[in-house]
Amino acid sequence: SMVPLWMYPLAIACGNCFILKPSERDPSSTLLIAELLHEAGLPKGVLNVVHGDKVAVDALIEAPEVKALSFVGSTPIAEYIYKEGAARGKRVQALGGANNHAVLMPDADLDNAVSALMGAAYGSCGERCMAISVAVCVGDQIADALVAKLVPHIQSLKIGAGTTCGLDMGPLVTGQHRDKVSGYIADGVAS
Incomplete structure (x- = not known):
């Protein structure tokens, strides 16, 4: 809406x-x-x-x-x-086909970046045009530091039925979209 x-x-x-x-x-x-x-x-x-x-x-x-x-x-x-x-x-x-990118420079405030990325990637189950599908890290050190900060936030997401209070993320809107997202995850793990 x-x-x-x-x-x-x-x-x-x-x-x-x-x-x-x-x-x-x-x-x-x-x-x-x-x-x-x-x-x-x-x-x-x-x-x-x-x-x-x-x-x-x-x-x-x-x-x-x-x-x-x-x-x-x-x-x-x-x-x-x-x-x-x-x-x-x-x-x-x-x-x-909106695909938004975040560019993180070596001096980026990682706490702020993690907060923004979590909202953009997982808000509305990532099914909105403002989702960030790609984070571009300038320099190897920031990439590793970003992943280290993101992982605990991702692992702590509370996921469940969209009618349940206190959740961070409800279900995807269709099984087809779930399969698409699962494919992206598999591709990411493989690479």
């Missing part, structure tokens, strides 16, 4: 209505925010939440009433939305 907050408040402030199609995998926070906005007095029809999969996406792309499209997510879907929307003369913002 964080990413749409970059978009629809501005669109609404500029006098537009907004149709928001959240991921079919995790729409709950979007619905809650929409309910809160309506309770706060946002008129009905200004922010509209539409549920669905590719069929819903295609309907929005094809609707002549929809003049602009915005998407944040995977690269293949961003490319699809850009291609199909542009072919219909729509304004399209399609942001795909």
Whole structure:
């Protein structure tokens, strides 16, 4: 629900209505925010939440009433939305495949870096576009020191069902994503 907050408040402030199609995998926070906005007095029809999969996406792309499209997510879907929307003369913002990097210099404050990396790597189970997928350490000494400080923090993460209080990380959103992450871990261990 964080990413749409970059978009629809501005669109609404500029006098537009907004149709928001959240991921079919995790729409709950979007619905809650929409309910809160309506309770706060946002008129009905200004922010509209539409549920669905590719069929819903295609309907929005094809609707002549929809003049602009915005998407944040995977690269293949961003490319699809850009291609199909542009072919219909729509304004399209399609942001795909965010991979963020952290560069740590030899004089970096490692406690601060570890705190930032833990939040970026494990917050929202690493399933957000602000996740840091690569830490680039300048110099061998900082790399070893960073790993030494990171390992105990990672080992102490409390992981469990997302409805349990006091956890650091809930489950990944799908089994497919779990398998993808497991593959990354295996690749990292192998190298």
